Amino acid sequence: MTVIDKIAPEGSKAGERVSPRPTFRHRLSRWDVKVSPYLYIAPFFIVFGIVGLFPLLYTAYVSLFKWKAGDDTPDFIGIDNYKDLFADSQFWNALTNTISIFLLSSVPQMIMAVMLAALLGARLKGATGWRVGILLPYAASLVAIGIIFANLFGPKYGLINGVLQTIGLDPVDWQANRFSSHVAIAIMVNWRWTGYNALIVLAAMQAIPKELHEAALIDGAGMWRRFFSVTLPLLRPTLVFIIITTTIGGLQIFTEPKLFDALPGSNNGGSSNQFQTVTLYLYQSAFENSSLGYASAIAWVLFVIIVVIALANYFLTSRLTRTPAVKKK
Amino acid sequence: MRALIPVNKVVEHVRTIRNGLVLALGITMTALGASACSGGGDNNPPAAAAPNEHVDLTLSTFTEFGYEALIPEYERLHPNIKITHNKTGQGGPYHQEVITKLAAGSGLADVMALEEGHLSDFLDKGSKFNDLTKIGPADVTPDRWLGWKYDAAKTKDGKLIGYGTDVGPLAMCYRKDLFKNAGLPDDPEAVKPLFATWDSYFAAGADYVKKSGGKAWFDSASQNFNAMVNQLPQGYISTDDKLAVETNQGIKDAWTKVTDAVAKGESAKLTAFSNEWNTGFQQSAFATKVCPAWMLGVVKEHAGAENANKWAVTAAFPGGGGNWGGSYLTVPTQSKHPKEAAELAAWLTAPEQQIKAFQAKGTFPSQVKALTDPALLSKTDDYFGGAKVGELFAEQAKKVQKPQYKGPGDGQIQENAASPALQAVEQGKPAAEAWQQLVDAAKKITR
Numbered sequence: 001m002t003v004i005d006k007i008a009p010e011g012s013k014a015g016e017r018v019s020p021r022p023t024f025r026h027r028l029s030r031w032d033v034k035v036s037p038y039l040y041i042a043p044f045f046i047v048f049g050i051v052g053l054f055p056l057l058y059t060a061y062v063s064l065f066k067w068k069a070g071d072d073t074p075d076f077i078g079i080d081n082y083k084d085l086f087a088d089s090q091f092w093n094a095l096t097n098t099i100s101i102f103l104l105s106s107v108p109q110m111i112m113a114v115m116l117a118a119l120l121g122a123r124l125k126g127a128t129g130w131r132v133g134i135l136l137p138y139a140a141s142l143v144a145i146g147i148i149f150a151n152l153f154g155p156k157y158g159l160i161n162g163v164l165q166t167i168g169l170d171p172v173d174w175q176a177n178r179f180s181s182h183v184a185i186a187i188m189v190n191w192r193w194t195g196y197n198a199l200i201v202l203a204a205m206q207a208i209p210k211e212l213h214e215a216a217l218i219d220g221a222g223m224w225r226r227f228f229s230v231t232l233p234l235l236r237p238t239l240v241f242i243i244i245t246t247t248i249g250g251l252q253i254f255t256e257p258k259l260f261d262a263l264p265g266s267n268n269g270g271s272s273n274q275f276q277t278v279t280l281y282l283y284q285s286a287f288e289n290s291s292l293g294y295a296s297a298i299a300w301v302l303f304v305i306i307v308v309i310a311l312a313n314y315f316l317t318s319r320l321t322r323t324p325a326v327k328k329k
Numbered sequence: 330m331r332a333l334i335p336v337n338k339v340v341e342h343v344r345t346i347r348n349g350l351v352l353a354l355g356i357t358m359t360a361l362g363a364s365a366c367s368g369g370g371d372n373n374p375p376a377a378a379a380p381n382e383h384v385d386l387t388l389s390t391f392t393e394f395g396y397e398a399l400i401p402e403y404e405r406l407h408p409n410i411k412i413t414h415n416k417t418g419q420g421g422p423y424h425q426e427v428i429t430k431l432a433a434g435s436g437l438a439d440v441m442a443l444e445e446g447h448l449s450d451f452l453d454k455g456s457k458f459n460d461l462t463k464i465g466p467a468d469v470t471p472d473r474w475l476g477w478k479y480d481a482a483k484t485k486d487g488k489l490i491g492y493g494t495d496v497g498p499l500a501m502c503y504r505k506d507l508f509k510n511a512g513l514p515d516d517p518e519a520v521k522p523l524f525a526t527w528d529s530y531f532a533a534g535a536d537y538v539k540k541s542g543g544k545a546w547f548d549s550a551s552q553n554f555n556a557m558v559n560q561l562p563q564g565y566i567s568t569d570d571k572l573a574v575e576t577n578q579g580i581k582d583a584w585t586k587v588t589d590a591v592a593k594g595e596s597a598k599l600t601a602f603s604n605e606w607n608t609g610f611q612q613s614a615f616a617t618k619v620c621p622a623w624m625l626g627v628v629k630e631h632a633g634a635e636n637a638n639k640w641a642v643t644a645a646f647p648g649g650g651g652n653w654g655g656s657y658l659t660v661p662t663q664s665k666h667p668k669e670a671a672e673l674a675a676w677l678t679a680p681e682q683q684i685k686a687f688q689a690k691g692t693f694p695s696q697v698k699a700l701t702d703p704a705l706l707s708k709t710d711d712y713f714g715g716a717k718v719g720e721l722f723a724e725q726a727k728k729v730q731k732p733q734y735k736g737p738g739d740g741q742i743q744e745n746a747a748s749p750a751l752q753a754v755e756q757g758k759p760a761a762e763a764w765q766q767l768v769d770a771a772k773k774i775t776r
Contacts, residue, residue, distance in 0.1 A: 070432035070454060090773070150604065157608045176756035262600035262752065265421070268745055271752035272766060287425055288741060289774055 056303075063296035069286075074293065081297035091298065093273055094281040095305075097182065101257070101277065102250035104186035105193075110242065112194050114235070117201035118227065131202070134195030142192070146259030149188045153260070175262050178274040185275060188256045193249075197242050204238035205231060244313045251306055254279040278302050381409050384669050387438035389415045391423040394442060394494065394656070395686030396677060403676060410669065413438075420444050430663075431457050437661045439670035440677075443491060445655045446743075448481065449566075449735035455484035459660040462489045465671040473680070478695040481732035482657050491657025492678040495692035497621030498725035499556060499651040502628060505714070506639045507616040511540040517643040517716065524645040527557060527586055530617075534595040537616060545597035548615045550587050550755055551748040552601050556619050557583035558743070559733060560648045565743070565771060566736025572775045574742070574768055584767075587751065588760040598755040607631045619646075621653040622693040622722040629712050642713050644721045650728025655695060693722055700726060738775045746770035 022030070063081050067074035085091050116134060124130055137145070152159045153174040161171035174184045208231060216226045257275045258265060267284035269276025276284075278298065286295030390396065400412050415438060417423040424447040430436035431454060443451055451458070461469075471479045474493045482491040501524045508515040513523070513533070523533040530553075534546030547553055558564060561579040566572060574580055590596065597615040599606040609615060610631035618628065620642055628640055658674035660667050676682060683694035684702050699705060700723040708719030750767035754760050 069428055070457075154605045154608075156599070156605050156614075157612065158605075173756060262603045262605065264603070268749050271749045271756055272758065272763075273749075284745075288745065290428065291776075 059296040059299050062293055063300055065293045067291075067293035067296075069290035069292055077293070081294050082301070084294065085297050085301060090273060090276075091278070091281065091301075094269070094276050094278045097178075097257075097269070097273075097275055098251060098253065098277045098279075100179075101182045101185050101189070101253055101275070102247070104182050105189040106243070106246040106250055108186070109190045109194050109197060109246065110239065112190070113197035113201050113242070114232075114239075116194065116198035117205055118231075120198065120202050121205050131199065134198055136195070137192045138196045140192070142255050143259065145188060145192060146256055147264060149184070149191075149256075150260050150264055153184045155262075175260070175270055176274075178270075181260070181270060181275040185253075185256050185260055188260070189250075189253065193246070197246075200242060201235060201238060204235055208234050240313065240316065244310065247309055247313065248306060251302070251309070252279050253277050254283070384410050384666050385413065386410060386440065386666060386670055386673055387413045387415065388440045388442075388673070389417070389423075389438035390442040390656075391417040391420045391444070393690040393692070395688075395690030395692050398689060399677060399682055399685060403673060410673075412673070420447070424450070427451075431661065435663055437663050439660065439664040439666055440674050441659050441661055442494070442656050443659055445481065445497075445652070445657070446740050448491075448657065449737060449739040450741075451659070452482075452484050452490065452735065453737040455486070455488050455490055457662055458488070458490040459662055459664070459667050459671065460488040460490070461492060461660065461671055461674070464660070464667050465489075465492070466675045469675045472697065473678075474695050475697060475700075475726060475729070477652070477729050477732045478655070481735075491659040492674050493695040494656045494658060494678055494683065495654075495686070496695040496726055497623055497652055497654030497693065498722045498729060499646045499653055500620050500622075500642050500644055500721060500725050501646055502618040502620035502624065502640055502642045502713075504613065504616045504639055505641045507541065507544070507613065508537075511537050511544075511616075513537060513540075515641075517641055520643055521645040524643065524647050527553075527583075527647045530647040531586060531590045531593075531595065534590055534617075535593045538594045541616075543594060545615045546590070546595040547617050547619075548597050548599050548606060548609060549601045550591050550596050550598075550751040552619045553590075554583055554587045554747060554751055555743055556646075556651050556653065557587070557648065558747070559651055559653070560730070561733065564733045564735060564739055565747075566734070566739050566775070568734050568736075570736045572738075572771055574746075574771045581764075584760075584764060588754050588763070591751075591754050592760070596755055600752055611636070619653070622718070622725075623654055623691065625710060625713065625718065626691060637712050638714050640713055642710075642716050642718065642721065644724050646725065646728070649730065650725055652726075652729050655693070693726070695726075738771075741774045742771045746774060 064076060064078055065074040066077045066080075120127070120131055120134070153161075155161065155171070155173040155175055158174070160174075164171055172180050174180050212230050212234075213226055216230050221229065254277065257269050257277050257280055258267065260275065261268060261270060267276070267280050267288060269280050273281075279302070282295050282298040282302065285291045285298060388396070388400070396414065400414055404410060404412060424444065427437065427441060427443070428450065431451075469492070473479075475496070478493040478496055479489075482493065483489050501520075503520060505515040508520065513536070514520050522529065524530055531546075537546050538544065558580055561577070561583070563573060563577055563579070565574055565577075565580070567577075591598075597609055599609045599614060608631075610628065611633055613636070618624070620628070625642065632640060658678055660670045660674060664670050678696070680694065680696040680698035680702065683692070683696050683699050684704050686692050687694050687699070687705060687708075694700065694702075694705065705719040705723060706717075708717070709715050710718045746767050750763045750770070753766060754763045758766075
């Protein structure tokens with residue numbers, strides 16, 4: 001240290017030119033500027049590497065083996081798991097179910113969330129109370145919701161069929177029929193998430209400048225016209241964001257169909273897999289059939305599907321948010 | 330303000346993707362990462378501890394084994410041994426965890442309880458369990474247990490991986506009042522001919538449906554089907570570990586009988602152990618029920634006090650006898666003290682202790698001597714009209730034939746292929762289509 005200190009001043013004449021051999025202290029401070037930020041963010045990436053990236057890559061590795069839980073020497077089979085998977089009707093069935101439940105839940109959810117937000121934005125007595133109220137389902141335990149709804153939709157002794165029969169309609173075997181089981185599960189999802197999304201939309205709605213509404217009002221726009229021509233277009237980025245999050249959540253739907261089964265907790269998704277989702281099938285393959293290699297292949301295909309949809313959403317978002325600016329003038 | 334929300338949320342959405350992956354993949358990896366380091370090495374049981382050296386033993390059970398009072402007693406008898414007892418509520422997750430920890434090569438207790446229905450998955454992994462005929466006390470001989478109970482815990486190469494604890498001998502439960510209303514005999518002796526064979530049982534069912542104006546005879550098709558398949562000489566998997574669903578005529582015959590009965594309206598179409606099934610007991614939705622010894626408690630709980638004395642149980646079961654449930658105590662090779670663990674398992678499964686467990690929690694003993702114990706024989710149940718249930722189930726336990734070979738995947742096929750297929754029939758799927766569903770699902774499980 002002392003040696004360096006002595007040499008350093010000789011080389012640099014009062015800072016006129018940069019020393020060809022910077023001092024240790026200089027180097028330290030340069031490293032500090034260059035390296036420290038990476039060090040500060042490193043903990044996240046190290047943890048992510050261990051619990052995120054490593055499992056991701058290792059799953060890809062496992063998916064190339066016929067690997068039963070407890071196998072000491074799994075057989076390398078290349079992409080056979082993927083070949084089997086693409087020829088597996090149960091997988092396509094599960095994917096169809098997942099997308100069907102997703103559409104049945106996200107589309108009505110979006111519409112209801114916007115409507116609820118519009119209502120909550122109106123002048124109400126006790127506004128905070130109402131707003132907290134619609135968030136309550138979100139605060140309830142998912143498992144509790146699942147068990148309660150499975151009871152409500154019980155084919156013989158469920159409350160909903162009881163009501164249907166009281167008003168003279170035929171009871172519905174919610175678990176047996178493919179479509180009605182999707183509707184029931186979608187209702188469960190909507191009940192939990194609509195209020196949450198409505199609050200996000202409400203916040204975005206309140207951020208719309210009053211001047212725009214006033215200007216529209218002066219131009220003679222009625223309530224509906226203002227809603228469709230002012231409010232909705234300005235909500236677009238928020239709505240796209242909600243679409244992205246519900247897509248990701250919807251493609252991984254697991255707890256609701258698992259608890260909706262006649263035997264709550266079963267991974268079969270109904271007697272003929274009529275509401276088995278991709279994640280349920282993945283779980284069943286891994287932990288009931290102990291086919292870890294096959295389950296890993298499902299996990300990877302699901303990952304790719306989510307990435308593709310997320311990317312599609314990303315491009316959609318950037319296009320949608322850009323268009324208004326271009327249209328201006 | 331508006332700009333803030335999406336930014337926050339984008340971060341959250343990125344997190345959601347990651348969480349999702351970690352969830353979906355991470356769980357898988359936990360199991361895999363663990364299995365990677367399980368490659369051999371710990372298969373040599375260390376030598377037994379010196380006679381008075383302090384030994385810590387762990388014991389894992391699920392639901393109720395009735396061992397609470399027995400453990401302090403064992404510790405008193407063996408001052409150098411300290412036992413930690415881990416109790417888990419549900420059997421399903423418990424056994425799943427055992428499989429994971431077996432694969433991981435660590436984490437299991439010295440003495441692990443395993444249930445009969447899950448045993449096929451473990452017999453297949455016999456190398457991970459100690460052979461109790463080798464490390465167990467010499468005075469524990471096969472004649473301690475009912476023959477079929479003892480034999481069912483032997484692997485194909487003859488290793489004994491578990492000492493039997495309790496059993497679930499099958500009898501028939503039925504509703505006296507509903508039988509009477511439909512003009513059927515209702516005395517426990519008089520109903521026995523109805524329950525002589527499966528044919529007579531389903532014929533009586535068809536008769537009951539007609540006379541009762543369309544009421545259901547049994548709760549769920551799979552409850553009967555499982556018992557029927559268990560009575561066959563061979564099950565879903567043949568002794569050479571090949572899938573036999575399509576080649577075993579007995580299975581197809583049982584399928585035809587059960588689905589015919591469903592077509593005649595004999596099934597209440599309630600999935601066993603579902604919420605609707607629980608309610609079905611209260612609503613008097615069915616008149617008969619396959620009844621292993623432990624089912625009496627289930628009936629009581631769900632049918633409730635208002636149906637006391639309406640249910641009865643009789644010492645008859647279609648096609649002879651059968652067993653559903655009951656457990657074993659095993660000593661995995663992971664155990665650091667296999668010899669002490671085997672001694673504890675041997676002591677707990679001795680007739681004297683199993684009688685105490687029976688008195689504590691009603692677990693029905695599998696030991697020959699326990700089945701003639703006065704404490705068992707004198708046991709009656711007021712809910713079932715004061716029936717001598719101890720004597721009755723002891724009699725049923727002796728009717729069980731030799732155990733059927735349960736190949737790997739057997740339990741899975743029953744649970745995830747046969748039961749859903751029968752449920753589909755009850756939900757209106759044509760029986761032929763549902764049979765194909767069973768076959769396909771079974772092929773997949775054994776793939």
